[in-house]
Amino acid sequence: MKLLIVEDESKTGDYLRQGLMEAGFAVDLARTGLDGHHLAMTGSHELIVLDVMLPDIDGWHIVKALRDAGNRVPVLFLTARDCVEDRVKGLELGADDYLIKPFAFSELLARVRTLLRRGSAPVLADRLQVADLALDLLRRRATRSGKRINLTQKEFALLELLVRRQGEVLPRSLIASLVWDMNFDSDTNVIDVAIRRLRAKIDDDFEPKLIYTVRGMGYTLEAPGVG
Ligand code: CA
Secondary structure, X not given: OEEEEEOOOHHHHHHHHHHHHHOOOXXXXXXXXXXXXXXXXXXXXXXXXXEOOXXXXXXXXXXXXXXXXXXXXXXXXXXXXOOHHHHHHHHHHOOOEEEEEOOOHHHHHHHHHHHHHHOOOOOOOOEEEEOOEEEEOOOOEEEEOOEEEOOOHHHHHHHHHHHHOOOOOEOHHHHHHHHOOOXXXXXXXXXXXXHHHHHHHHOOOOOOXXXXXXXXOEEEEOOOOOO
């Protein structure tokens, strides 16, 4: 099963190629948009991992060219954080899913496998739900029981992480690196404060409670009766 990676940052490209090869895939790596466009249009790939920001032809042109040509190969695109317009545009142009950089390789691999299982049917990965908590990923909005909850960008990112990894205990160090891009030896009190604020918004006025502290280990989000 052959995948195509289009990524101009050489370290990221090498890292993705190696990881996917170790996971058992054959991999073509294009380091420019032009190469990526050419390989995407002429090769036979089961899936394309497509960086959006490329110096010559950007990722959007490649997705559009594929779809205009009737090619429905699944496309997972990689986008910078906080670019809502990018995500909306990508999905509208016919990409199937996206990941926000930086991401964990395990997350990318999980998305790749999901897309390959689903084949070429389009998937709108724009919503996450746990109990009555819903996250609109494109508009970065959260609701509980249909009631809008105002969150800062960081709070939303933190909540998204907890929901995506629900049932897993997330150490403060992991939360710090994924949501704040900082190392554990930074001021981790930031995490506790942020969790407290998030809980006040998400859990104080609602049942069931979803966010839990696991003493000495970290935090987890869990719906009762699940997991
Ligand atoms: Ca790039």
